[in-house]
Amino acid sequence: MGMQVAGARRSFRREGEERRREDLIAAALDLIAEGGTQAATVRAIAERAGVTPGLIRHYFDSKDDLILAAYATLMDRLTEEAAAVLEGAPEHPRARLAAFVRAAVTPPVVDARAMGLWAGFIHRVQADPAMRAVHRESYLTFRDRLQGLISACGVADARAAAIACNAVIDGLWLEGSALPDAFDEDELETIALRSVGAIIGLELE
Amino acid sequence: MGMQVAGARRSFRREGEERRREDLIAAALDLIAEGGTQAATVRAIAERAGVTPGLIRHYFDSKDDLILAAYATLMDRLTEEAAAVLEGAPEHPRARLAAFVRAAVTPPVVDARAMGLWAGFIHRVQADPAMRAVHRESYLTFRDRLQGLISACGVADARAAAIACNAVIDGLWLEGSALPDAFDEDELETIALRSVGAIIGLELE
DNA sequence: GCAGTAATTATGCAAGTGTATAATAACGGG
DNA sequence: CCCGTTATTATACACTTGCATAATTACTGC
Numbered sequence: 095m096g097m098q099v100a101g102a103r104r105s106f107r108r109e110g111e112e113r114r115r116e117d118l119i120a121a122a123l124d125l126i127a128e129g130g131t132q133a134a135t136v137r138a139i140a141e142r143a144g145v146t147p148g149l150i151r152h153y154f155d156s157k158d159d160l161i162l163a164a165y166a167t168l169m170d171r172l173t174e175e176a177a178a179v180l181e182g183a184p185e186h187p188r189a190r191l192a193a194f195v196r197a198a199v200t201p202p203v204v205d206a207r208a209m210g211l212w213a214g215f216i217h218r219v220q221a222d223p224a225m226r227a228v229h230r231e232s233y234l235t236f237r238d239r240l241q242g243l244i245s246a247c248g249v250a251d252a253r254a255a256a257i258a259c260n261a262v263i264d265g266l267w268l269e270g271s272a273l274p275d276a277f278d279e280d281e282l283e284t285i286a287l288r289s290v291g292a293i294i295g296l297e298l299e
Numbered sequence: 300m301g302m303q304v305a306g307a308r309r310s311f312r313r314e315g316e317e318r319r320r321e322d323l324i325a326a327a328l329d330l331i332a333e334g335g336t337q338a339a340t341v342r343a344i345a346e347r348a349g350v351t352p353g354l355i356r357h358y359f360d361s362k363d364d365l366i367l368a369a370y371a372t373l374m375d376r377l378t379e380e381a382a383a384v385l386e387g388a389p390e391h392p393r394a395r396l397a398a399f400v401r402a403a404v405t406p407p408v409v410d411a412r413a414m415g416l417w418a419g420f421i422h423r424v425q426a427d428p429a430m431r432a433v434h435r436e437s438y439l440t441f442r443d444r445l446q447g448l449i450s451a452c453g454v455a456d457a458r459a460a461a462i463a464c465n466a467v468i469d470g471l472w473l474e475g476s477a478l479p480d481a482f483d484e485d486e487l488e489t490i491a492l493r494s495v496g497a498i499i500g501l502e503l504e
Numbered sequence: 505g506c507a508g509t510a511a512t513t514a515t516g517c518a519a520g521t522g523t524a525t526a527a528t529a530a531c532g533g534g
Numbered sequence: 535c536c537c538g539t540t541a542t543t544a545t546a547c548a549c550t551t552g553c554a555t556a557a558t559t560a561c562t563g564c
Contacts, residue, residue: 108530108541130422132337136522146543147522153541157522206425213421217335219477220411230478257474257486258494264473265466272421273435281462289463292497313511313560341552351513352552358511362552 104146115153115163117143122164126214127207134161165215165225169232175203176236187246192287192298194243198263199270199286209271236260249294259290309351320358320368322348327369331419332412339366370420370430374437380408381441392451397492397503399448403468404475404491414476441465454499464495 109117121142125134136157140147154160179197183190197203219225240263241256249255263286270282284299291298314322326347330339341362345352359365384402388395402408424430445468446461454460468491475487489504496503 103528104543106530106542111541114541129426130336135520137520148524148544149542151523210422210425213418216418216477217415220415221334230481233474233478234481254486254490254493257471257482258467258490261470261474261490262463262467262494263470265468265470266462268469268473269438269462269466272424273438276435276439277462281459285459285463285466288459289467289494289498292500293494295497308558309513311512311560316511319511340550342550353514353554354512356553 111153114143114145114149118145118150118153118160119164119167122160123168123211126164127211130210130214131161131218161218162222162225165218166228168211168215169228173232173235176239187243187248188296188298191243191247191290194240195259195263195286195290195298196283199266199282204267204270204274204282206271206274209268244294247294247296249296255294258293262286262289262293316358319348319350319354322350323355323358323365324369324372327365328373328416331369332416335415335419336366336423366423367427367430370423371433373416373420374433377413378437378440381444392448392453393501393503396448396452396495399445400464400468400491400495400503401488404471404487409472409475409479409487411476411479414473449499452499452501454501460499463498467491467494467498 118139121139122134124142125138136147136150139160140150150157150160154163176194176198179194180190183193202208215225219229237256237260240260241252244255244259245252266282266286270277287298323344326344327339329347330343341352341355344365345355355362355365359368381399381403384399385395388398407413420430424434442461442465445465446457449460449464450457471487471491475482492503
């Protein structure tokens with residue numbers, strides 16, 4: 095790390111704006127995931143990004159601004175991940191739905207870090223209308239995608255089914271992330287498929 | 300509030316230890332629910348409890364000690380609430396289960412404050428083994444109770460069913476608390492009953 | 505009433521917080 | 535090769551944080 099002589103000014107390279115913003119956001123997300131919002135201080139973020147605290151305010155209006163950007167980035171990434179699952183999925187509607195459900199209750203989606211991140215943002219989401227809007231849109235996008243998959247299987251009341259299936263998925267995600275060792279290897283996966291199957295009245299396994 | 304002359308020492312009353320601990324814990328929970336762990340500073344807690352900051356360290360070894368006590372109190376209260384639902388419930392197994400499920404997805408269980416509290420504690424729960432143990436026990440207690448109700452309905456694989464039903468409940472709890480206006484009045488309730496019914500293969504409504 | 509106890513307040517401190525501003529040095533264009 | 539731009543570092547400041555300690559005052563038993 096930055097070998098430097100005492101009394102000498104720390105040497106640096108000029109990275110592009112894009113790169114620096116990414117690094118700072120990534121550092122912030124790391125810290126929030128590990129220790130909650132309180133751990134993401136300007137100094138800690140800067141250190142992890144390999145930068146001096148002052149630089150944060152050069153790229154973001156305030157620390158809150160950085161946090162907001164980090165949240166938006168996180169949400170974008172999550173929805174992208176969810177979409178990616180369907181890329182290589184088969185064409186048969188039921189198989190597509192099964193693949194989607196399976197992905198949602200297994201790593202890397204299910205993982206303590208992700209849940210820590212999610213929990214760390216909740217308060218700001220509740221307080222800040224801008225964050226709330228992002229959250230709402232992200233949730234509805236995910237559910238709509240699920241509803242589309244369910245609909246394609248020929249299920250009647252797809253809205254209610256999507257809400258219910260989404261709830262199962264979220265619940266299992268929650269518990270699998272919070273208590274990873276409380277479940278057997280494929281238990282969550284099996285339960286998820288069976289439950290979703292029961293709710294929409296189709297066999298998924 | 301405490302009318303006091305400038306330069307005069309603030310007057311006070313000696314409350315019992317029990318009362319003071321309760322007040323401090325309640326204040327801490329309020330603050331965490333509203334603004335996350337960061338909002339629960341010793342000074343803020345003391346002010347809300349109508350006390351000066353120093354007193355906290357008279358009743359608790361440290362602020363962390365107070366937070367731990369607050370978490371334990373919260374969990375106790377939640378399990379008590381869940382148990383209370385079954386007090387006046389009917390005897391018929393299916394009706395008991397339905398009452399339990401219904402209570403779990405409607406206020407006061409579903410509410411933004413409770414979820415904020417829960418989220419606020421997550422990081423400490425993940426980090427501190429003592430808190431983790433409390434969390435685990437609380438979760439399993441709730442699930443066991445649910446499993447008992449399901450079992451009483453004559454369902455075969457009650458463990459898997461309990462995990463799944465618990466997930467539905469948690470998921471709906473989560474979404475109902477986070478996005479209260481994204482659902483119609485009785486929508487969550489109806490969906491919860493229908494889903495649990497589908498999972499265990501019985502009609503609950 | 506009076507003294508002793510300890511519950512409660514008051515004060516102070518060192519460390520950490522976000523932010524503003526000034527100093528510097530890396531890079532690009534001439 | 536040098537010069538201007540600005541990305542980056544350094545420093546400083548006002549404020550907050552948890553905690554330790556000393557000063558007081560409300561209550562209890564006599």
